Amino acid sequence: MAHDRSRRRRDLGRPAPWNDARLRSLGLQAAVFILLLALAAYLAGNAAANLSRQGIATGFDFLGREASFAIATTLIRYSPADSYARALLVGLLNTLLVSALGIALATLLGLAVGLARLSRNWLLSRLALVYVELLRNTPLLLQIFLWWDLLRLAAPPPRTAWRPLPGVFVSVRGVYFPVPVYQPLYLWMGVALAGGVAAATGLRVWVRRARAGRPPLPAWIGFALVPLPPLAVFLAGGAPHLLDVPHVTRFDFSGGQSITPEFAALLAALVAYTAAFIGEIVRGGILAVSRGQSEAAAALGLTRGQALRLVVLPQAIRVIVPPLTSEYLNLAKNSSLAIAVGFPELFAVTDTIANQTGQSIETMTLVASAYLAISLTISLLMNLYNRSAALVER
Amino acid sequence: MGSGVQDRPMIELRHVYKWFGAQAVLSDVSLAVARGGRVVVCGPSGAGKSTMIRCINRLEDHQQGEIFVDGMELTADVKQIEAIRREVGMVFQQFNLFPHLTVLENLTLAPIRVRRMSRREAEDLAMLHLERVRIPEQAGKYPAQLSGGQQQRVAIARALCMKPQVMLFDEPTSALDPEMIKEVLDVMLELAQSGMTMICVTHEMGFAREMADMLVFMDRGEVIETAPPDLFFTAPRNERTRLFLGQILRR
Structure with a gap:
């Protein structure tokens, strides 16, 4: 009995390295990492060799060159002369x-x-x-x-x-x-729109805080604040369109x-x-x-x-x-x-x-x-x- | 109030039947509950007790017979059903609090959306009822942060915030740990003393004796016996009632 117990205590103190769960998991992960690295190096080496044999350039220099093909649908200005x-x-x-x-x-x-x-x-x-x-x-x-x-x-x-x-x-x-x-005035209309949204949001916060408990204001007051400022700017600017x-x-x-x-x-x-x-x-x-x-x-x-x-x-x-x-x-x-x-x-x-x-x-x-x-x-x-x-x- | 309103039963079931497939879960159930009446429904499991009270606010539909709540008949008319549900509060065995809302929001949701109260009015009312069920300090918490007994008291307060004329309780203490049962029953007793019309399905016979002015014993979808508590417990007329009471009171 006494003998058993002392041995168990020694085992608890320090296991052999290959039995230590933390060391095991570290070792396993290191092994996987090294294997992956070796595989990547092998493939990259092959690819580089193949590319140079076929005379294909590498690197991202091509990005600056002229594309010289047309694109049917573009959200930004683009022509084949672009990069x-x-x-x-x-x-x-x-x-x-x-x-x-x-x-x-x-x-x-x-x-x-x-x-x-x-x-x-x-x-x-x-x-x-x-x-x-x-x-x-x-x-x-x-x-x-x-x-x-x-x-x-x-x-x-x-x-x-x-x-x-x-x-x-x-x-x-x-x-x-x-x-x-596009007209330059549209930029200012955008600014006015943002201002209207901010005002409507501010009103909403104020209503919630200051008018809590009283019946809510009709929703259209808030919504009206949004389109009115840009419209005013548009009209004030002579309504260019x-x-x-x-x-x-x-x-x-x-x-x-x-x-x-x-x-x-x-x-x-x-x-x-x-x-x-x-x-x-x-x-x-x-x-x-x-x-x-x-x-x-x-x-x-x-x-x-x-x-x-x-x-x-x-x-x-x-x-x-x-x-x-x-x-x-x-x-x-x-x-x-x-x-x-x-x-x-x-x-x-x-x-x-x-x-x-x-x-x-x-x-x-x-x-x-x-x-x-x-x-x-x-x-x-x-x-x-x-x-x-x-x-x-x- | 005119005597006509007083005389008419708050809730009346006339020869109500309901079947699940071929099996009758409610069979010729008739029951009248006066305004301010306090009814306890008991009986073995599968007797149709829950189904019966769930028919009163149309969580289940009945297939034959008539059900009246405050003079309004329950039909397939959706508007009528919503009108009746506004007047009938319900407390469930599993509480069914809304877990994504705080206690206060649980209480104010229906008053604001259904009764069209302002937020402040609804919150004042909610705090009043939270004090009534003795947990005003929990208003900002979420249901999952409360004990079962507290959750059930919140559920009672939530139903009361709609200012119902009737309260239905579907085994309100059956999902609770034993030490929490009393706090819920105490709240219900106070509610009974305030004159609320109540129908309660429960196995708590001590509570039934104290609260009810009428006991209803159901078995296999039928109402077997209806009697005031003193007669029900001391001199049950029906053999099945006697058997049930013998089993349940022996504990």
């Missing part, structure tokens, strides 16, 4: 545009689909079910092509374009619409701003596809909130809409946000499928550059970094939001 770097920026902005619009619209449609799935209305819930099963069980690439074909087949040629409003043309070339030409109106040329349009069929097809496909997944996430989130919550809300006399908005959804959000984040990431990354219909987003532009320069490693590294940055930003924002929506437990 590759600017072409990449055009592509990145297009990706950001389609991702941001896609995420916003897919969220709204997804919420509607999720609520429809749970509706007591038999027809509505069945329709939502069919929508979800159809959209999430067919390839996204196929859906993009389908939307593209639909848009091109259903629309008339440019000469007989639909004109739903003066200056607006809908045709196989997409939707063309007039845009105001000039519209860039599109007009029909022989086979196409010139002037104005356009939504191309490629962009419309990509956006519609991304939104419709992702909304099917988001709908299921919303449905799951709502079902995860216990029945007692909506019963308690009903028992207090809240309407079904109020119960959903004030009681159920705020709790469902906690369950919804993590999987919703990964849907947002999917949408942003799936926008690279635009290359199939020729919408010039980041990946399509990068692909052209890689073909022209042969520097696929550099270009693909750039594009990967860009997607990584977009994804990490989305994740970060969603995590911040999720933290603010978390429940206080104790």
Whole structure:
């Protein structure tokens, strides 16, 4: 007995190094790290050797050279004489545009689909079910092509374009619409708008603090504060305006701003596809909130809409946000499928550059970094939001 | 108040039936509760007690018979249901407080949104009722930070903030640890003494004897016996009531 106990005490004091859990895990991690490093060095060495054998330049010098290819849809001024770097920026902005619009619209449609799935209305819930099963069980690439074909087949040629409003043309070339030409005064209108928003926010805070308990002021007072200042500036500045109106040329349009069929097809496909997944996430989130919550809300006399908005959804959000984040990431990354219909987003532009320069490693590294940055930003924002929506437990 | 209003029962069930599939969970249930009446419903589990009181604010719908609350009949009319729910407070076995809102927000949500009270008015009312259930100091906390007994008292205060005419209690102490049962029952006793019309499903027979002016014994979806407490406990007429009381009072 006495002998046993003393030995156990010695064992507790210091184990052999290979039995020490902390040393073991350190050693294991060091081994993995060294292996990875060796593998990377081997591959990099091979790539360098292959590139120099094929006479392909390396490095990022090409970014400053002239791109010499046209891009159909640009948010900023761009011509083939601009650099590759600017072409990449055009592509990145297009990706950001389609991702941001896609995420916003897919969220709204997804919420509607999720609520429809749970509706007591038999027809509505069945329709939502069919929508979800159809959209999430067919390839996204196929859906993009389908939307593209639909848009091109259903629309008339440019000469007989639909004109739903003066200056607006809908045709196989997409939707063309007039845009105001920039005036210096617009900058000051922007400043006035910001001032109006600040004033409305200030009023809201003041109402909450100083007028607490008294009946709230009508909402329109706050809303009126926002558009009035820019309008006043516009009128005071002599109301300068000039519209860039599109007009029909022989086979196409010139002037104005356009939504191309490629962009419309990509956006519609991304939104419709992702909304099917988001709908299921919303449905799951709502079902995860216990029945007692909506019963308690009903028992207090809240309407079904109020119960959903004030009681159920705020709790469902906690369950919804993590999987919703990964849907947002999917949408942003799936926008690279635009290359199939020729919408010039980041990946399509990068692909052209890689073909022209042969520097696929550099270009693909750039594009990967860009997607990584977009994804990490989305994740970060969603995590911040999720933290603010978390429940206080104790 | 006119005598007509006084005479009409606050709550009346006439020959109410409800089925889940082929099984009748409520079978020819009739019950009248006068204004200020204090009813305790007891019976073995599965007797339809909870289902019966959940029909009174339409958390469950009945399939046959009539239910009147303060003279209004419960039908599929959504506006009518909302009007009745405003007058009928309910306390659940599992509390069902809103976990994302503070105690104060739990109490002011419905008065502001449903009764259209101003925030200050609703908060004053909420503090009044939190004092009534003796936890005003917890107003800023979230439900998960409170004990079960405290949560149930908050739930009672939340229902009272709607100034209901009737309070329904669905086994309010069944999910509580034994040492917390008394604090909740005490609050309910005070409420009973204030003249509130109450219907309470409970197994706490000592409390029932003290609070109720009428006891209802249910079994297998039927009302078996209805009697004032002294008769109910000392001279139950029905064999099944006697059996149930024998089992439950032996503890």
